Amino acid sequence: MAFERDVVVIGASAGGVEALCQTVRSLSDEFPAAVLVVMHLSPGATTALPQILTRAGPLRAVQATHAAPLTRGVIHVAPPDHHLLIDGGALMLSHGPTENGHRPAINATFRSAAVAAGPRAIGVILSGALHDGAAGLGAVVERGGLAMVQDPADALYPGMPESALACVSTEHVYPADVLGKVLDHVVRTAASTRPVEPPSPALLLEDRIARDGVRVSPAATSAPTGNARPPPKRCAGSCCPSPPRPRHTRERRRRPTAGTAVPARVAVGVPEHTEDRHRAGREHDRAHDIAPAASARAAGRCLHRRRDFPGPGVQPVLDRGRGRPGRARAARPIPPRVRRVACGA
Incomplete structure (x- = not known):
């Protein structure tokens, strides 16, 4: 042969x-x-x-x-x-x-x-x-x-x-x-x-x-070819970048209609709706026995500003010039004539 x-x-x-x-x-x-x-x-x-x-x-x-x-x-x-x-x-x-x-x-x-x-x-x-x-x-x-x-x-x-x-x-x-x-x-x-x-x-x-598990397209010939230009193919090895990962989007909750059960909140974070924020503030007031007039700031209802709010009686101060939180100071009492506006409303 x-x-x-x-x-x-x-x-x-x-x-x-x-x-x-x-x-x-x-x-x-x-x-x-x-x-x-x-x-x-x-x-x-x-x-x-x-x-x-x-x-x-x-x-x-x-x-x-x-x-x-x-x-x-x-x-x-x-x-x-x-x-x-x-x-x-x-x-x-x-x-x-x-x-x-x-x-x-x-x-x-x-x-x-x-x-x-x-x-x-x-x-x-x-x-x-x-x-x-x-x-x-x-x-x-x-x-x-x-x-x-x-x-x-x-x-x-x-x-x-x-x-x-x-x-x-x-x-x-x-x-x-x-x-x-x-x-x-x-x-x-x-x-x-x-x-x-x-x-x-x-x-x-x-x-x-x-x-290492890599394979070539079945169209490959069984013997060395002449001086033909190889067709463009996508690399199946590890040299190609991986596809982009999908972004993690937050699913917004819709307000339930009458007669439907309200699903329990699983994620811990900022309430998404004004009604939820009001409910969280009222529960906080009852738990800490805080007057309603001081609950908007001192009781921790400004959750959208900072998640780790220090609690009643302490208010975080944001350094506007440098973009980072400054030292905490005692909360000022809110005058009774100031109209209370819910955060995010």
């Missing part, structure tokens, strides 16, 4: 920008495979890696977007704080758990390519520290894919290449400038292999965890 390797996934970390530029510089402008690049980035950072790779080589590099088609001859760069995965023939951005302390993680992308592309995938490990990408490269090889590693002696940080070589055995170990030429030759050569077993349950479980 002959086939073409048309999905290339490249992982890099510290010292990887220079290695990436040397690798893509050796690719031809008619590169017949889709390229996915994952580099460790801080969650809140902005990256200029697509512009750097576009200037470095003949291929166009873009920042990957959710549900965009997997396009041959284009370099898809993982955005910060999102795993770059493959769902059929489309890209998928996920906000799944971090791996090795990183999101995007190289292992997540390599495992996704192993599940989606199988023997059509090529995994490439470039300069970086620690061991992210080694387990993912092993999944690519397990599914019949090809592994390529930058020579640790050529890498600025040999940790990731050495960890990858300790996990998988491959004969494709080259410096970064040679690795691009070999990669361009490999994707143009038809490969033959024996039938590959389905993905293991452990591999499927790890891939499902990285997806």
